[in-house]
Amino acid sequence: MTLKTPQQTWEWGRALGAVLAAGDVVALCGPLGAGKTQAAKGIVAGLGSGAEVTSPTFTLVHEYRDGRLPVFHFDFYRHERPGAVLAAGWDDILDEPGVVVVEWADLFPDLLPAHARWFFLEALPDGSRHVKEGRPQ
Numbered sequence: 001m002t003l004k005t006p007q008q009t010w011e012w013g014r015a016l017g018a019v020l021a022a023g024d025v026v027a028l029c030g031p032l033g034a035g036k037t038q039a040a041k042g043i044v045a046g047l048g049s050g051a052e053v054t055s056p057t058f059t060l061v062h063e064y065r066d067g068r069l070p071v072f073h074f075d076f077y078r079h080e081r082p083g084a085v086l087a088a089g090w091d092d093i094l095d096e097p098g099v100v101v102v103e104w105a106d107l108f109p110d111l112l113p114a115h116a117r118w119f120f121l122e123a124l125p126d127g128s129r130h131v132k133e134g135r136p137q
């Protein structure tokens with residue numbers, strides 16, 4: 001699917017968030033600036049949260065609990081080892097009845113459960129974004 005504007009990326013995420021269920025894990029991949037955080041903002045909104053979503057790059061995980069389901073927003077970028085993710089409570093969070101969204105999930109793909117849904121975003125030459133479902137190679 002082609003997303004022509006940041007608003008369309010947000011809407012794509014919102015539509016996804018609206019149909020997510022407890023236990024779902026969404027893995028967002030793609031190069032720097034592809035639109036992963038923008039999509040995550042839409043996902044959080046689609047789950048009914050009114051929170052201001054910011055990238056958890058420096059804090060590893062942000063939690064949003066004011067929606068239909070709690071959302072745990074991770075960003076694996078800048079974390080050198082999967083151990084840092086585990087230390088942030090990864091296993092306990094996966095056991096929670098919420099939704100987990102992970103930017104840069106492909107950095108530590110083995111941490112993701114088998115049922116995770118993988119999406120790859122990338123910028124096209126005209127500046128729009130392309131998103132497709134599936135694990136990156």
Ligand SMILES: Nc1ncnc2c1ncn2[C@@H]1O[C@H](COP(=O)(O)OP(=O)(O)OP(=O)(O)O)[C@@H](O)[C@H]1O
Nearest residue numbers: 003004005006009032033034035036037038128129
């Ligand atoms: N469909 C789109 N068309 C044009 N610009 C977009 C689109 N979607 C998102 N953007 C813009 O791209 C920029 C980067 O988006 P974003 O921060 O979500 O990327 P990211 O993949 O999270 O980057 P990072 O890898 O640094 O975490 C933002 O300015 C955002 O508004």
Ligand SMILES: [Mg+2]
Nearest residue numbers: 036037055103
């Ligand atoms: Mg980001």
